[in-house]
Amino acid sequence: MKRTIYLVLTFIACAYLAKAEDGHELWLRGKSAASVQIQHSRKSSVLDIAINELKTGWLGKNEANIKFEFSQHASIKGDGFRLEQDKIIARTDLGILYGTYELLRRQYLGKTDDHFSSNPSYSRRILNHWDNLDGSVERGYAGQSIFWKNDQDLTISKADEALYQLYGRANASIGINGTVLNNVNASAKILTAPYLKKVQAIAGILRPYGLKVYLSVNFSSPVTIGKLKTADPLDPLVRKWWANKAKEIYQLIPDFGGFLVKANSEGQPGPQDFGRTHVDGANMMADAVSPFNGIVMWRAFVYQTSEQDRTKQAYTEFLRYDGKLKKNVILQVKNGPLDFQPREPFSALFGAMNQTPVMPEFQITQEYLGQSKQLAFLSTLWEECLNSDTYQKGKGSTVAVVTDGTQDKSTFTAIAGVANIGSDRNWTGHIFAQANWYAFGRLAWNNQLKSEDIADEWIRQTFLGVRENAKDQSFVKPVKKMMLESREAIVNYMMPLGLHHIFAEGHHYGPAPWFANTKIRADWTSVYYHKADLEGLGFNRSQSGSNAVAQYHEPLRSRFDDLNTCPEEYLLWFHHVPWTYRLRNGQDLWTALCYRYDTGVQQVRDFQKTWDKMHGLVDEERFMAVQSKLRIQSRDAQIWKDACLLYFQTFSKREIPFDIERPVHDLDALKTLSKSKSYE
Numbered sequence: 001m002k003r004t005i006y007l008v009l010t011f012i013a014c015a016y017l018a019k020a021e022d023g024h025e026l027w028l029r030g031k032s033a034a035s036v037q038i039q040h041s042r043k044s045s046v047l048d049i050a051i052n053e054l055k056t057g058w059l060g061k062n063e064a065n066i067k068f069e070f071s072q073h074a075s076i077k078g079d080g081f082r083l084e085q086d087k088i089i090a091r092t093d094l095g096i097l098y099g100t101y102e103l104l105r106r107q108y109l110g111k112t113d114d115h116f117s118s119n120p121s122y123s124r125r126i127l128n129h130w131d132n133l134d135g136s137v138e139r140g141y142a143g144q145s146i147f148w149k150n151d152q153d154l155t156i157s158k159a160d161e162a163l164y165q166l167y168g169r170a171n172a173s174i175g176i177n178g179t180v181l182n183n184v185n186a187s188a189k190i191l192t193a194p195y196l197k198k199v200q201a202i203a204g205i206l207r208p209y210g211l212k213v214y215l216s217v218n219f220s221s222p223v224t225i226g227k228l229k230t231a232d233p234l235d236p237l238v239r240k241w242w243a244n245k246a247k248e249i250y251q252l253i254p255d256f257g258g259f260l261v262k263a264n265s266e267g268q269p270g271p272q273d274f275g276r277t278h279v280d281g282a283n284m285m286a287d288a289v290s291p292f293n294g295i296v297m298w299r300a301f302v303y304q305t306s307e308q309d310r311t312k313q314a315y316t317e318f319l320r321y322d323g324k325l326k327k328n329v330i331l332q333v334k335n336g337p338l339d340f341q342p343r344e345p346f347s348a349l350f351g352a353m354n355q356t357p358v359m360p361e362f363q364i365t366q367e368y369l370g371q372s373k374q375l376a377f378l379s380t381l382w383e384e385c386l387n388s389d390t391y392q393k394g395k396g397s398t399v400a401v402v403t404d405g406t407q408d409k410s411t412f413t414a415i416a417g418v419a420n421i422g423s424d425r426n427w428t429g430h431i432f433a434q435a436n437w438y439a440f441g442r443l444a445w446n447n448q449l450k451s452e453d454i455a456d457e458w459i460r461q462t463f464l465g466v467r468e469n470a471k472d473q474s475f476v477k478p479v480k481k482m483m484l485e486s487r488e489a490i491v492n493y494m495m496p497l498g499l500h501h502i503f504a505e506g507h508h509y510g511p512a513p514w515f516a517n518t519k520i521r522a523d524w525t526s527v528y529y530h531k532a533d534l535e536g537l538g539f540n541r542s543q544s545g546s547n548a549v550a551q552y553h554e555p556l557r558s559r560f561d562d563l564n565t566c567p568e569e570y571l572l573w574f575h576h577v578p579w580t581y582r583l584r585n586g587q588d589l590w591t592a593l594c595y596r597y598d599t600g601v602q603q604v605r606d607f608q609k610t611w612d613k614m615h616g617l618v619d620e621e622r623f624m625a626v627q628s629k630l631r632i633q634s635r636d637a638q639i640w641k642d643a644c645l646l647y648f649q650t651f652s653k654r655e656i657p658f659d660i661e662r663p664v665h666d667l668d669a670l671k672t673l674s675k676s677k678s679y680e
């Protein structure tokens with residue numbers, strides 16, 4: 001009898017321990033039975049959410065009393081808040097909601113210093129979904145779009161609604177307050193009545209969570225769906241069409257955020273098709289939405305078929321328009337001058353525009369960083385960009401400071417992240433990719449946060465129980481270390497020392513440094529970027545080369561220009577460097593390159609060891625999911641190392657140092673592999 005009871009108890013205990021955690025709840029796993037009373041002087045759907053969160057997630061003293069207090073106190077700005085003993089103080093309902101999430105987060109983490117104010121760094125903190133209307137997601141690696149299925153099905157099911165609520169909640173919990181629902185490579189159909197109706201419905205579900213919806217628009221919409229003969233931004237009929245369209249949208253969605261536009265870039269239509277400028281196009285749209293307080297986010301990601309170094313083109317194009325854009329236009333600039341590479345210097349445009357608000361665009365989806373197969377915590381990449389000094393107004397003009405309004409109080413501010421969210425049960429494909437969604441929101445709220453702290457809070461909320469400190473040393477510390485190293489590991493095994501864009505064509509997952517093709521534009525090939533030859537490696541962007549260094553303010557210009565002062569992480573970005581050139585550690589370029597690639601591979605092997613040690617400290621389902629992804633990453637890191645070293649060796653004509661593990665693949669086999677999308 002005793003034995004049976006024992007067996008039953010063991011069974012129950014095992015069933016409990018093995019309770020599946022599939023990642024769907026993200027970092028919002030805190031539940032509680034403790035009771036709390038909430039005093040509030042007004043009612044709204046936003047406050048209802050705050051109240052509900054407190055009632056279900058309260059982890060403070062049982063029977064506590066919490067007061068929502070509205071105050072115009074100078075220490076609180078916009079939707080910021082102040083936490084005091086038993087009080088959440090804010091100017092707005094949303095401020096109360098954000099304060100609520102902060103309070104609950106702190107309770108979960110066991111933080112007690114609850115007297116402080118917190119204000120958002122950017123007034124608009126926006127996700128960009130590259131979701132197509134047929135349900136696919138451009139550069140999405142986590143299933144299908146959560147917003148779109150196809151033309152025939154524009155309904156929102158109960159399950160969709162529940163998903164959007166959780167999406168809204170997750171975003172609100174980290175302060176994200178806007179979302180662009182469709183791809184920047186936009187279909188004009190989004191502006192037709194049936195689609196706008198669905199946008200209206202989505203907006204209605206997301207509104208209580210403080211999320212405004214925005215849309216990407218196709219510049220030739222007046223022709224495609226409006227039956228006009230032209231989309232020329234100076235044509236009165238075209239202007240009228242956009243004005244009417246804006247009116248129609250705002251009638252449906254009074255708090256609609258505005259438009260995001262990719263124009264004259266990668267085949268998208270734009271004002272230049274009609275002999276007009278980006279300013280003409282942006283200002284025309286700005287006029288259409290300005291009566292309703294809408295904004296236009298105009299992307300600076302443009303490059304034409306020209307001989308000019310591609311990394312210089314956005315700056316060249318837009319600098320001349322500084323001060324010419326309407327007040328409700330903001331220029332959306334990718335963090336680097338090329339395209340979301342594992343490492344790039346910051347885009348010179350951040351330091352160039354004196355009278356035009358500029359917003360950073362980060363890529364949360366890991367197009368170039370292992371997609372959802374590899375673990376890459378991108379917070380360190382974004383932190384590096386935000387902390388880069390542009391020297392626009394002397395020392396201290398970091399990207400953070402020149403974009404968040406600190407230097408120029410009159411501008412409105414924004415930041416965008418290209419979402420990594422899809423229909424996968426765990427939202428992002430890789431459990432650790434959730435950390436990138438989380439980190440983007442946290443940095444958008446406070447661009448001074450440290451990646452280390454962001455990782456710490458994410459790990460605890462995602463994997464541990466309430467105030468679970470016992471696993472500090474065994475779990476949090478090693479996992480955090482792995483996350484903080486992960487981006488640099490990728491740089492090492494993919495593109496060390498400033499190499500860039502040597503990816504396989506199209507899918508951008510694996511290596512193809514050999515990729516050359518005279519039939520397509522040169523800047524879509526790898527050889528354009530690394531310029532390997534018998535003398536050396538790298539793109540000369542110094543004064544003697546493309547002179548991209550001239551786009552940076554002093555002292556950066558000179559620092560980047562001189563091979564001896566150029567930071568080594570950007571060496572091959574700015575210089576064509578002889579194979580025999582000695583780096584600061586005394587190694588010649590070829591040797592250093594070999595060690596970097598090898599280090600990257602070893603780092604991933606270490607991640608595997610680290611994670612395997614976590615067995616039993618985290619639920620089995622997520623443990624196995626991550627373990628399996630790390631195996632793929634390890635395999636593919638080796639592929640990167642072998643491909644790049646064997647290929648560059650055909651130029652350097654040198655041995656791989658003998659204390660480094662030898663390649664295990666043949667170059668020809670890797671060339672074939674790079675053409676297959678899946679790598680499986």
Ligand code: GCW
Nearest residue numbers: 130138139184185262301339
């Ligand atoms: O990084 C490139 C991607 C394209 C993308 C483009 C952009 C949406 O490969 O898929 O298109 O950037 O940012 O517009």
